[in-house]
Amino acid sequence: MKATLKQVIPPFIYDALKSSSKYGWFGNYLSWDEAKKNCSGYDSELILDRVKKAVLSVHNDEACFERDGILFYEEEYNWQLFSFLMLVAAQNDGRIHITDFGGSLGSSYYQHKKILSFLKELKWGIIEQAKFIEFGQKELQSNSLKFYKSIPDCLQDQSPQLLVFSSVLQYLEKPFELIDTILQFEYQYIFIDRTAFVRDVNHLITIQKVHPEIYDASYPAWFFNEDAFLSPFLTKYELVASFRNDDYCNKKDSYFKGFFLSKK
Template sequence: MKVFSKKKKNITPPLPLYGWFGDYSSWEDASCETGGYHQANILKKTRNALLKIRDREAIYERDSVLFDKKEYPFPIIACLLHIAAKRENTLRVIDFGGSLGSTYFQLKDFLSPLNTLRWHVVEQPMYIEAGRQDFENEQLKFYHTIVESMAIEQPDVILLSSVVQYLAKPHDFLSELVKYEVEYLLFDRTAFISNGHDRLTIQRVPPEIYDASYPSWFFNEMQFMEHFSHYTLVADFTSYVASEADLYIDGQLAGYDKGFLLQKNAL
């Protein structure tokens, strides 16, 4: 009598509901399956959260979520203080894609000893309107474009935190960015692919943050850095957000978040 053993079936685990998915050939194709970053609910939740920060009713906000304990991006703090130390304790920042001033509110305790701090957020029109209405102060201002901000004051550094991967044409933007010839460029929480070419995905956000989805790039790091041939890499660092050290696409480990401080080469 033969005894047959049951073979174990290889069961593929289901894909997660939230995170990054797909490999899209164009921004238009990805956009057709998402709501985009212009959704009013994102602004509404971010605004309500930051009003609590402004009014000292809450301690810390990131991506519209309130926390009862602050997480500090110490590499960003170190980079900004390094720049300020070379400028007689003054610092002028353009925070591109800086929401309603989230990073400003997160860092201002560390930057308060500076003699002068100017923080210009460049954002979408609806964020500019909300920012000017509820959050502007002597240090924090809101502008529609980098050019508009620079017409007011020349920055020491342009900060780009978790923003370039959400642009439709990021390489065109980076090519324009270097033409401003700002001495320092500071990237943070920028998504890179572990292997291969740039990859365009869809990011689905957990509803406890906000109900949204939008196209999201993962960059080839070497190609990304080719834009900065006239800059020197001062420092690079991993994301201060622990969950972003490793990034998964379609449930598979595929990328990572990283930051850089770049300084323009002397003529």
């Protein structure tokens, strides 16, 4: 549920903040632990409470969708994600089962719920931290939206064709351990979005300082070498498409990108 400025705040605020040198990604650290020691951290309870309040507004049709606790009152779709959801639906008789890893309290589900209402069946499973799961199961869960503590829990209850990672992998201490694990589950498709890369032969560990308009926090974040990032996926998957994201980043020689992969 980590945020980038353009994704979560109104354009006029984003443009004003873009010139600021205080917020963004900084440093080049030798290890995750070293970066973490130089972070202020964040108030997870405060962030969770903010997201809870926002998602309940969306759930009660008071807003179209939320992202990281910020409400949006006009429809806005991720057209790359939607396009590949349609591909999956076309191959599965209008039925889509999704595992959304790190999907907060259903941000992408609520954002696209209306435009996906014509499907014969939509099952959207969220994998998140325990406190998010507890709230989601109690207040938001439905036949279409469910919350799970782990991928195995999700697979016991559903038969998802698609695994989604949206702005998630760069915020994990050991992303390649997770990638090795998820490759064992053999999803038919994997959609990766808003992932940070650097034009360097080595991965980069930085500190992201978040603007208080989103929430007051700083935490470690990876920038991956693209070829090395994709390498484990390509042992079992074919790269169907790749696309650039327009997320702003102050880090030199960096960019955000997404991919759609299909099992070989």
